[in-house]
C-alpha cells in the first residue's frame with residue numbers, strides 16, 4: 508500500500524462535473540454486448556463506478572482504490588456494489604474481467620509497459636481495457652509545480668516530487684505494448700477547456716491531485732508559502748478572460764484495448 512498521504516474525496520469532488528466528463532466520454536466508446544464482470548480501477552469516490560454500473564446494469568461491477576477515504580465515500584454512494592481497498596502497483600485478478608475501466612488513475616502507477624501488459628492478463632478474451640489519463644505534464648499547471656519546487660527552501664525535500672506521476676508514453680508506445688499483449692487498440696486525445704472562476708480555482712483543482720506530491724511532504728507553514736508561489740505563477744501563465752474567468756487547458760489521453 509502506498510505510504511503517501513491519503514486522498515481527500517471531498518476536495519476531489521469540488522469539481523465533480525468537470526472530472527467526470529472524460530469518464531462519460533470513455534464509457535460511451537466501450538462497445539461490449541453483455542459483459543458479466545466489470546471493475547473500475549482507481550474508482551475514487553465512485554463517480555466513475557456509477558457510470559460503469561449504469562452503462563452495464565446486468566453486469567457485476569466492482570470498484571478498487573488504495574485510498575480509505577475514497578473507498579468509504581464510494582461505499583456510501585453505491586451501497587449495492589463491492590468496493591475493494593487495494594494497490595494497483597501489484598494488482599491482478601485470477602478471475603478475468605470483461606471490462607477493466609481506469610479513469611484518471613494509471614498516471615499514478617510507474618512502468619506503463621509492465622502495467623498495461625499486467626492489466627491485459629486480467630481481461631477475458633474479447634474483453635476491453637478502457638483507460639483515460641491526463642497528458643498534462645508539459646502544461647503550465649504542471650511545469651509551474653516543478654518550478655516552484657526547485658525554487659525554495661524546500662527544493663531538496665521535493666527533489667523527487669515530480670517523479671510521483673509516471674511519464675506518459677507516446678501513442679506508439681501504448682499501441683505497441685498492447686499489440687504485444689494481444690490487443691487491438693483505439694487511441695485518441697482530447698483537450699478539455701475548463702472556464703474556472705479565477706486563478707485560485709486552478710490551485711484548488713490540483714490540490715487534491717497533481718499538487719499532492721508537492722504539498723503532502725511539507726509542514727503546514729511551507730505548504731501555504733508553496734501554494735502562494737504556485738498561484739502567482741498560475742496567474743502569469745493563465746491570463747484572465749474579459750469576464751474574469753480563466754481557461755484551464757487539460758489534454759487527456761484515451762486508450763481502448765480489446766483483447767483478441
Ligand SMILES: C[S@@+](CC[C@H](N)C(=O)[O-])C[C@H]1O[C@@H](n2cnc3c(N)ncnc32)[C@H](O)[C@@H]1O
Nearest residue numbers: 549550551555572573574594595610611612615
Ligand atoms: C484522480 S482520482 C480518479 C477517481 C475516479 N476514477 C474518477 O474518474 O474521477 C485517482 C484515484 O486513484 C487512486 N489511486 C492512486 N494511486 C493508486 C494506486 N496505486 N492503487 C489504487 N488506486 C490508486 C486515488 O486514491 C484516487 O481515488
